[in-house]
Amino acid sequence: MLxxxxxxxxxxxxxRCAVGSFNTYxxxxxxxxxxxxxxxxxxxxxxxGRGPLMSAGFSPLASAMLxxxxxxxxxxxxxxxxxxDVATVQRCIEAGFTSVMIDGSQRPFADNVALVREAVQSxxxxxxxxxxxxxxxxxxxxxxxDTGIPMTDPDQAGRFGPETGVDSLxxxxxxxxxxxxxxxxxxxxxxxxxxxxxxxPLVLHGASGISDDDLRRCIELGVxxxxxxxxxxxxxxxxxxxxLAQGIAGYDVTKLFDAAIEAMxxxxxxxxxxxxxAR
Ligand code: 13P
Numbered sequence: 001m002l003x004x005x006x007x008x009x010x011x012x013x014x015x016r017c018a019v020g021s022f023n024t025y026x027x028x029x030x031x032x033x034x035x036x037x038x039x040x041x042x043x044x045x046x047x048x049g050r051g052p053l054m055s056a057g058f059s060p061l062a063s064a065m066l067x068x069x070x071x072x073x074x075x076x077x078x079x080x081x082x083x084x085d086v087a088t089v090q091r092c093i094e095a096g097f098t099s100v101m102i103d104g105s106q107r108p109f110a111d112n113v114a115l116v117r118e119a120v121q122s123x124x125x126x127x128x129x130x131x132x133x134x135x136x137x138x139x140x141x142x143x144x145x146d147t148g149i150p151m152t153d154p155d156q157a158g159r160f161g162p163e164t165g166v167d168s169l170x171x172x173x174x175x176x177x178x179x180x181x182x183x184x185x186x187x188x189x190x191x192x193x194x195x196x197x198x199x200x201p202l203v204l205h206g207a208s209g210i211s212d213d214d215l216r217r218c219i220e221l222g223v224x225x226x227x228x229x230x231x232x233x234x235x236x237x238x239x240x241x242x243x244l245a246q247g248i249a250g251y252d253v254t255k256l257f258d259a260a261i262e263a264m265x266x267x268x269x270x271x272x273x274x275x276x277x278a279r
Contacts, residue, residue, distance in 0.1 A: 002069040005077040005099025005127030006167055008043050009201045012224035018204075018215075018275040021045035021079060022268055023229035025052045025140075027064055028257045029236065032264035034072045039265070040272045043075035045099060045225065050080070050088050051140055062095045077127070081227070086119050093126050101170070105131035109156055116164040129225075132160050133172030135205045140229075151190055158197035168201045168225060175206040178230050184210055188217060195222030203227065208234075212274045219275065228271050232264050239263035 008019045022033040024046060037044040046065055053061055062078075069076035079099040080092040089100045102119035104112035109132075116130040133152030152171040160169055171194050173187045195202060201224035207215060208230035215226065239260040248255050 001072060001075055002066065002098060003075040003077055005045065005079060008045060008075060008077050009168055009224055011043060013201055018219045018224050018226045019043055019045060020271050020275050021047045021225055021227045022232060023047045023049065023081060024065065026056065028261055029232060029264060030065055030068050032261045033268050034068055036265045036268035036272060037074045038072060040269055041074060042272050042276050045077045045079040047079040047081040049140060050083050066096050086122055089119050090122055093123055099127040101129040103131050105134045113163050116166050120165040127167045129168045129170060129203055130164060130166045131170035132157055135170065135172050135175055135177060137177030137206065151187060152194055154193040154197045157194045161199035166200060168203050169198055170203040170205050175204055177206045180209045186214055188221060191218060191221045201225065215274050226275055231267050235263040235267040236260050
């Protein structure tokens with residue numbers, strides 16, 4: 001069932017767990033994510049970035065995500081990930097998205113606040129996420145990233161919720177999109193400070209490549225939404241390469257993605273177990 005993002009944040013706050021946000025690009029990935037959520041009986045954010053939405057064709061992909069969410073037996077919020085502009089936020093809300101992210105994290109604090117306030121005002125009550133500090137890396141292409149990028153300032157995090165009216169806040173604590181060079185080193189002391197100051201639930205982006213133990217620690221310290229993308233794409237490419245190498249009889253497209261969907265579903269289920277289990 002399609003639900004407001006705020007409902008899922010509330011669910012996570014009450015249970016002291018995190019709800020997973022998983023990025024899709026097409027029907028097959030959407031299917032894997034929602035099958036995993038249904039198998040685990042847990043809610044999820046079904047997320048899509050602005051780039052993939054536009055390259056797939058806005059209406060076909062948005063409509064498919066919304067239809068799949070409505071059909072699901074678990075609560076699903078359809079979420080716009082990392083929009084740099086309010087126009088895309090508005091377009092997604094008009095289409096029926098129940099959660100959006102406006103990303104002004106590369107702007108100075110005051111500009112970020114102004115952009116997020118504008119997005120919140122135009123969202124008409126739809127759940128809005130923003131980012132403070134900068135999570136490096138490309139959301140759609142994996143490279144390995146070093147950290148060392150400006151992290152979220154706890155004082156600014158404390159002001160951000162009241163000054164913008166935002167529903168949740170993505171933070172930078174040494175996390176990055178895509179796989180990491182070696183072990184990621186998250187700044188848990190900073191996370192504890194951020195959780196103490198922020199008036200809204202915290203979001204961790206860039207979960208691919210972060211160990212389950214570190215993810216559990218983030219949840220214990222107050223992260224309530226965790227974003228995963230690269231590990232799903234990694235599972236997709238690996239399984240697809242194997243399927244293609246083995247050959248699919250009769251060029252049967254209906255069988256082509258079976259193994260890949262199963263592999264992606266397993267990946268998402270493993271994440272959901274970690275996110276939901278750390279209660
Ligand atoms: P990863 O690709 O590192 O899992 O990050 C996903 C993400 O944060 C999407 O916004």
